[in-house]
Amino acid sequence: MAEFRLTQISDTHLTRNFTKLTENFRSVSEHIDASRPDLVVNTGDVSWDGPTSRADLEFARELHAALPVDCRYLPGNHDIGDNPTAFGAGSPCPATEELRDTFVSVFSEDRWQFEAANWRFIGLNSVIMNTGIPSELEQEEWLTAQLEGARGKPIALFLHKPLFLNTPGDPEEAATAIRFVPQPDRARLVTLLGAYNVRLVASGHVHQRRDFTYAQTRHIWAPSVGFIVPDHRQDVIGVKETGLVEYRFRPESFEVRHVRAAGQINISLGELIPS
Known part of the structure:
Protein backbone atom coordinates (compact mmCIF):
# COMPACT_ATOMS: atom_id res chain seq x y z
CA MET A 1 0.00 0.00 0.00
CA ALA A 2 1.64 3.23 -1.20
CA GLU A 3 -0.70 5.50 0.77
CA PHE A 4 -2.78 5.10 3.90
CA ARG A 5 -5.48 7.57 4.94
CA LEU A 6 -6.41 7.69 8.61
CA THR A 7 -8.93 9.89 10.42
CA GLN A 8 -8.45 10.54 14.13
CA ILE A 9 -11.44 11.44 16.27
CA SER A 10 -11.33 11.86 20.02
CA ASP A 11 -13.34 12.69 23.12
CA THR A 12 -16.70 11.89 21.58
CA HIS A 13 -18.20 11.45 25.09
CA LEU A 14 -21.23 9.62 23.75
CA THR A 15 -24.31 8.90 25.84
CA ARG A 16 -28.03 8.75 25.23
CA ASN A 17 -28.41 11.51 27.83
CA PHE A 18 -27.00 14.38 25.71
CA THR A 19 -28.39 14.54 22.18
CA LYS A 20 -26.19 17.52 21.28
CA LEU A 21 -23.12 15.30 21.56
CA THR A 22 -24.77 12.68 19.37
CA GLU A 23 -25.56 15.37 16.79
CA ASN A 24 -21.91 16.45 16.65
CA PHE A 25 -20.91 12.81 16.20
CA ARG A 26 -23.41 12.41 13.37
CA SER A 27 -21.92 15.46 11.62
CA VAL A 28 -18.50 13.82 11.88
CA SER A 29 -19.99 10.52 10.68
CA GLU A 30 -21.34 12.25 7.57
CA HIS A 31 -17.91 13.75 6.92
CA ILE A 32 -16.29 10.32 7.26
CA ASP A 33 -18.91 8.83 4.94
CA ALA A 34 -17.98 11.41 2.31
CA SER A 35 -14.19 11.21 2.73
CA ARG A 36 -13.94 7.40 3.23
CA PRO A 37 -10.52 7.07 4.93
CA ASP A 38 -8.92 3.65 5.25
CA LEU A 39 -9.35 3.70 9.03
CA VAL A 40 -10.89 5.74 11.85
CA VAL A 41 -9.12 5.84 15.22
CA ASN A 42 -10.88 7.12 18.33
CA THR A 43 -8.21 8.12 20.85
CA GLY A 44 -10.37 7.87 23.93
CA ASP A 45 -13.16 9.21 26.06
CA VAL A 46 -15.33 7.40 23.60
CA SER A 47 -18.14 7.43 26.16
CA TRP A 48 -19.52 9.96 28.62
CA ASP A 49 -19.16 7.82 31.75
CA GLY A 50 -17.99 4.31 30.99
CA PRO A 51 -16.86 3.52 34.56
CA THR A 52 -20.42 3.75 35.88
CA SER A 53 -22.44 3.08 32.73
CA ARG A 54 -21.76 0.15 30.43
CA ALA A 55 -24.76 1.49 28.51
CA ASP A 56 -22.69 4.56 27.53
CA LEU A 57 -19.93 2.30 26.20
CA GLU A 58 -22.40 0.18 24.27
CA PHE A 59 -24.17 3.23 22.82
CA ALA A 60 -20.81 4.63 21.67
CA ARG A 61 -19.88 1.28 20.10
CA GLU A 62 -23.23 1.16 18.30
CA LEU A 63 -22.71 4.59 16.72
CA HIS A 64 -19.15 3.78 15.64
CA ALA A 65 -20.25 0.45 14.18
CA ALA A 66 -22.52 2.36 11.80
CA LEU A 67 -19.56 4.17 10.22
CA PRO A 68 -18.74 3.02 6.67
CA VAL A 69 -15.07 2.29 7.45
CA ASP A 70 -13.21 0.21 10.03
CA CYS A 71 -12.56 1.72 13.48
CA ARG A 72 -10.02 1.13 16.20
CA TYR A 73 -10.36 2.36 19.76
CA LEU A 74 -8.31 3.42 22.76
CA PRO A 75 -9.73 4.06 26.24
CA GLY A 76 -9.74 7.41 27.98
CA ASN A 77 -10.29 8.35 31.60
CA HIS A 78 -14.04 8.67 30.99
CA ASP A 79 -14.06 5.08 29.71
CA ILE A 80 -12.08 3.12 32.33
CA GLY A 81 -11.08 5.63 35.01
CA ASP A 82 -7.91 7.69 35.39
CA ASN A 83 -4.31 7.06 36.34
CA PRO A 84 -2.74 8.51 39.50
CA THR A 85 -0.58 11.61 39.33
CA ALA A 86 2.17 12.93 41.59
CA PHE A 87 0.82 16.48 41.32
CA GLY A 88 -2.64 17.76 42.14
CA ALA A 89 -5.75 15.96 43.25
CA GLY A 90 -6.05 12.33 42.28
CA SER A 91 -8.94 10.96 40.27
CA PRO A 92 -12.08 9.99 42.21
CA CYS A 93 -12.34 7.05 39.80
CA PRO A 94 -8.98 5.28 39.33
CA ALA A 95 -8.49 2.92 36.40
CA THR A 96 -8.84 -0.72 37.39
CA GLU A 97 -8.41 -4.09 35.75
CA GLU A 98 -12.16 -4.67 35.93
CA LEU A 99 -12.99 -1.38 34.18
CA ARG A 100 -10.41 -2.11 31.52
CA ASP A 101 -11.89 -5.57 30.99
CA THR A 102 -15.34 -4.04 30.54
CA PHE A 103 -14.01 -1.68 27.86
CA VAL A 104 -12.31 -4.56 26.05
CA SER A 105 -15.50 -6.63 26.22
CA VAL A 106 -17.33 -3.86 24.33
CA PHE A 107 -14.61 -2.59 21.95
CA SER A 108 -12.48 -5.78 21.66
CA GLU A 109 -9.17 -4.03 22.39
CA ASP A 110 -7.45 -1.36 24.43
CA ARG A 111 -4.15 -1.40 22.54
CA TRP A 112 -3.18 -2.45 19.02
CA GLN A 113 -0.52 -2.54 16.32
CA PHE A 114 -0.64 -2.80 12.54
CA GLU A 115 1.40 -1.75 9.51
CA ALA A 116 0.44 0.21 6.39
CA ALA A 117 2.31 2.31 3.81
CA ASN A 118 5.64 1.14 5.33
CA TRP A 119 4.66 2.63 8.73
CA ARG A 120 4.07 0.86 12.02
CA PHE A 121 1.01 2.15 13.88
CA ILE A 122 0.77 1.57 17.63
CA GLY A 123 -2.20 2.32 19.86
CA LEU A 124 -1.45 2.56 23.59
CA ASN A 125 -3.66 2.58 26.67
CA SER A 126 -2.30 5.66 28.48
CA VAL A 127 -4.74 5.67 31.40
CA ILE A 128 -3.45 2.45 32.99
CA MET A 129 0.06 3.90 33.28
CA ASN A 130 1.29 4.40 36.84
CA THR A 131 -1.58 2.31 38.23
CA GLY A 132 0.34 -0.86 39.09
CA ILE A 133 -2.43 -3.10 37.77
CA PRO A 134 -1.30 -6.30 35.94
CA SER A 135 -2.18 -5.03 32.45
CA GLU A 136 0.20 -2.07 32.90
CA LEU A 137 3.26 -4.34 33.05
CA GLU A 138 1.89 -6.48 30.24
CA GLN A 139 1.52 -3.37 28.09
CA GLU A 140 5.06 -2.16 28.88
CA GLU A 141 6.51 -5.45 27.66
CA TRP A 142 4.19 -5.49 24.66
CA LEU A 143 5.12 -1.91 23.68
CA THR A 144 8.85 -2.64 23.75
CA ALA A 145 8.28 -5.62 21.46
CA GLN A 146 6.19 -3.54 19.05
CA LEU A 147 8.80 -0.77 18.86
CA GLU A 148 11.59 -3.27 18.26
CA GLY A 149 9.45 -5.04 15.66
CA ALA A 150 9.27 -1.88 13.54
CA ARG A 151 12.88 -2.57 12.47
CA GLY A 152 13.58 1.06 11.66
CA LYS A 153 10.28 1.86 9.99
CA THR A 191 13.11 7.66 26.99
CA LEU A 192 11.86 4.45 25.38
CA LEU A 193 10.29 6.22 22.41
CA GLY A 194 13.47 8.25 21.88
CA ALA A 195 15.34 5.07 20.98
CA TYR A 196 13.12 4.41 17.96
CA ASN A 197 11.96 6.14 14.80
CA VAL A 198 8.81 7.68 16.28
CA ARG A 199 7.65 10.39 13.87
CA LEU A 200 4.15 11.06 15.21
CA VAL A 201 2.50 11.07 18.63
CA ALA A 202 -1.26 11.65 18.28
CA SER A 203 -3.44 12.20 21.34
CA GLY A 204 -6.65 13.84 22.53
CA HIS A 205 -7.93 14.40 26.10
CA VAL A 206 -7.29 18.17 26.37
CA HIS A 207 -10.25 19.23 24.17
CA GLN A 208 -7.94 21.67 22.39
CA ARG A 209 -6.38 21.42 18.95
CA ARG A 210 -2.59 21.64 18.98
CA ASP A 211 0.21 20.80 16.53
CA PHE A 212 3.92 21.11 17.34
CA THR A 213 7.21 19.32 16.73
CA TYR A 214 9.77 18.32 19.34
CA ALA A 215 13.02 16.79 18.06
CA GLN A 216 12.05 14.45 15.20
CA THR A 217 8.50 13.88 16.45
CA ARG A 218 5.36 15.78 15.53
CA HIS A 219 2.79 15.96 18.32
CA ILE A 220 -0.87 16.30 17.32
CA TRP A 221 -3.60 16.96 19.86
CA ALA A 222 -6.97 16.17 18.34
CA PRO A 223 -9.84 18.36 19.51
CA SER A 224 -12.97 16.88 20.99
CA VAL A 225 -15.69 15.77 18.62
CA GLY A 226 -18.20 16.54 21.36
CA PHE A 227 -17.59 19.78 23.24
CA ILE A 228 -15.18 22.49 24.36
CA VAL A 229 -14.29 23.45 27.93
CA PRO A 230 -14.88 27.13 28.82
CA ASP A 231 -11.89 29.29 29.74
CA HIS A 232 -12.92 29.68 33.37
CA ARG A 233 -12.62 25.90 33.76
CA GLN A 234 -9.53 25.35 31.64
CA ASP A 235 -6.66 27.58 30.50
CA VAL A 236 -6.08 28.11 26.78
CA ILE A 237 -3.02 26.23 25.46
CA GLY A 238 -4.27 25.47 21.96
CA VAL A 239 -7.35 26.13 19.85
CA LYS A 240 -10.68 25.47 21.51
CA GLU A 241 -12.98 24.09 18.85
CA THR A 242 -14.63 20.80 18.02
CA GLY A 243 -13.26 18.88 15.06
CA LEU A 244 -11.15 15.96 13.87
CA VAL A 245 -7.78 15.28 12.25
CA GLU A 246 -7.03 13.64 8.89
CA TYR A 247 -3.70 11.99 8.05
CA ARG A 248 -2.23 10.82 4.77
CA PHE A 249 0.72 8.45 5.27
CA ARG A 250 3.22 7.55 2.58
CA PRO A 251 6.51 5.68 2.99
CA GLU A 252 8.79 7.97 5.03
CA SER A 253 6.36 10.93 5.09
CA PHE A 254 2.91 12.02 6.24
CA GLU A 255 0.55 14.97 5.92
CA VAL A 256 -1.86 16.35 8.52
CA ARG A 257 -5.12 18.18 7.89
CA HIS A 258 -7.06 19.79 10.73
CA VAL A 259 -10.76 19.64 9.91
CA ARG A 260 -14.13 20.75 11.23
CA ALA A 261 -17.05 18.72 9.89
CA ALA A 262 -19.95 20.56 8.31
CA GLY A 263 -22.66 21.01 10.92
CA GLN A 264 -20.33 20.47 13.88
CA ILE A 265 -20.79 23.12 16.58
CA ASN A 266 -18.85 24.31 19.61
CA ILE A 267 -20.96 22.98 22.47
CA SER A 268 -19.68 24.30 25.79
CA LEU A 269 -19.35 21.92 28.73
CA GLY A 270 -21.34 24.50 30.67
CA GLU A 271 -24.35 23.75 28.45
CA LEU A 272 -24.17 20.13 29.57
CA ILE A 273 -23.09 20.55 33.19
CA PRO A 274 -23.63 24.07 34.55
CA SER A 275 -20.76 25.30 36.72
Missing part, protein backbone atom coordinates in the same frame (compact mmCIF):
# COMPACT_ATOMS: atom_id res chain seq x y z
CA PRO A 154 8.65 5.16 10.92
CA ILE A 155 6.27 4.80 13.86
CA ALA A 156 2.99 6.60 14.57
CA LEU A 157 1.89 6.33 18.20
CA PHE A 158 -1.71 6.98 19.26
CA LEU A 159 -2.82 7.39 22.89
CA HIS A 160 -5.39 9.33 24.87
CA LYS A 161 -3.20 11.68 26.91
CA PRO A 162 -0.44 13.88 25.47
CA LEU A 163 3.06 13.08 26.65
CA PHE A 164 3.86 16.62 27.79
CA LEU A 165 2.98 20.28 27.31
CA ASN A 166 6.03 21.54 25.38
CA THR A 167 9.10 19.44 26.21
CA PRO A 168 10.04 16.43 28.33
CA GLY A 169 11.73 18.92 30.66
CA ASP A 170 8.54 20.81 31.51
CA PRO A 171 8.33 22.01 35.15
CA GLU A 172 7.09 19.44 37.64
CA GLU A 173 3.55 20.79 37.79
CA ALA A 174 3.24 20.52 33.99
CA ALA A 175 5.07 17.20 33.82
CA THR A 176 2.90 15.40 36.32
CA ALA A 177 -0.48 17.06 35.95
CA ILE A 178 -3.48 14.87 35.27
CA ARG A 179 -3.65 16.43 31.80
CA PHE A 180 -0.59 14.49 30.58
CA VAL A 181 0.89 11.02 30.96
CA PRO A 182 1.93 11.15 34.62
CA GLN A 183 5.31 10.65 36.19
CA PRO A 184 7.22 8.45 36.64
CA ASP A 185 5.85 6.44 33.70
CA ARG A 186 5.99 9.50 31.46
CA ALA A 187 9.78 9.80 31.80
CA ARG A 188 10.26 6.11 31.07
CA LEU A 189 7.98 6.28 28.05
CA VAL A 190 9.71 9.35 26.59
